[in-house]
Amino acid sequence: MNAPAAPPHPDTLLRWLRLPHVRRHAPDVLATAKAQRWDPAEVLPTLFSEEAAGRDRAGLATRRARAGFPTGKTFDAWEPAAFSVPTSTQQALRTLEWVHRRENLVVAGPSGTGKTFLLEALSQQAVEQGLHVAWFTLEALGVLVRAHRADDTVTKALERILRADLIVIDDIGLLPVGPDAAEGLYRLVDAAYEKRSIAVSSNLHPAGFDDIMPKTLATATVDRLLHHAHLCQTSGGSVRLTQVLAGKGVKALA
Known part of the structure; x- marks a missing residue:
């Protein structure tokens, strides 16, 4: 034996x-x-x-x-009083109920007023709650469309992006929008419509998107983007410039 x-x-x-x-x-x-x-009996539960x-x-x-976050900013460094959007609105956005309802968020206003900071902090919070986020600048979205156009895989590339629960497109309106970026923005907004949440930051109100991209494409994009959307408009001067003038954020040279 x-x-x-x-x-x-x-x-x-x-x-x-x-x-x-x-x-x-x-x-x-x-x-x-x-x-x-x-x-x-205590050992196994602990392990x-x-x-x-x-x-x-x-x-x-x-x-x-x-997700591809730009800086890693979270609400730990957020100062609600420094942001021009009402505190009650900030609190409502932080619940992330709008993401679960597949609604959109548009934050528009002058440069330096906290738009990107807010979107990244909200996105970081979403990730901490188990959600998936995809972060793009409009320029990066255009590069992606151009890279996949050669082998006709743009649709597949957008489908991969749509696996995220929240898709962020940052800094619309800072630079001229090329045809690839304009197409990518429209196709992504259209594909995500009522299926995924999209959040954008822009120096322009969406009504002015036809100043930076073809009018027909802009109209179709904004129509889908603003339906089921929360629009927050920031105001005031640049927070970054204010901090610089106050001597914050810069270490003195030795």
């Missing part, structure tokens, strides 16, 4: 089961359990809690990396 095969090493089993965070924390947890004389927490951290890091 053959002797029973030796069971696999626990580390090998954990690799097979794909439990990397249990593997990482098991030595410390088991040492603590032995020193403090834990009941055996599984470490695995769940580790997977949450890894998922958050992956969602952030895929």
Whole structure:
């Protein structure tokens, strides 16, 4: 009669089961359990809690990396009083209910009034809540359309973007809009209509989009963008310039 095969090493089993965070924390947890004389029933929940927490951290890091955020700004550095949009509106946007309802957000106003900061902070919050975000400038969207036009895969590229729950298009109106960017904006807004949330920041009110792109395309884009949308208009001077004049944000030279 053959002797029973030796069971696999626990580390090998954990690799097979794909439990990397249990593997990482098991030595410390088991040492603590032995020193403090834990009941055996306490060990597994502790290890599984470490695995769940580790997977949450890894998922958050992956969602952030895929989003392509420009700076990493969050509401930790946000000053509600410095933003010209009413505080009640800011609070309503931070609930992210508009994203779950697949509504759009347009933040329009002069440069430096917090438009991009607000969109990135909202997007970071969405990612922290398990949602997927895709971040683009209008110029980057045009580059994407141009790159995929050669092999006729623009539609497939846009379909991949639409896997996100929230799609952000930043800085509309700063630069002239080329034909690829104009087409990309329209096609993305049209494809996301009532299916995904789109948030845009713009130096122009959407009514002025026909100043930077063909009128027919602008009209069709704005019609779909503003239906089921929240429009926030910022005002005032540049927050960045105000901070510079106040001596903030610049370290003195040694």
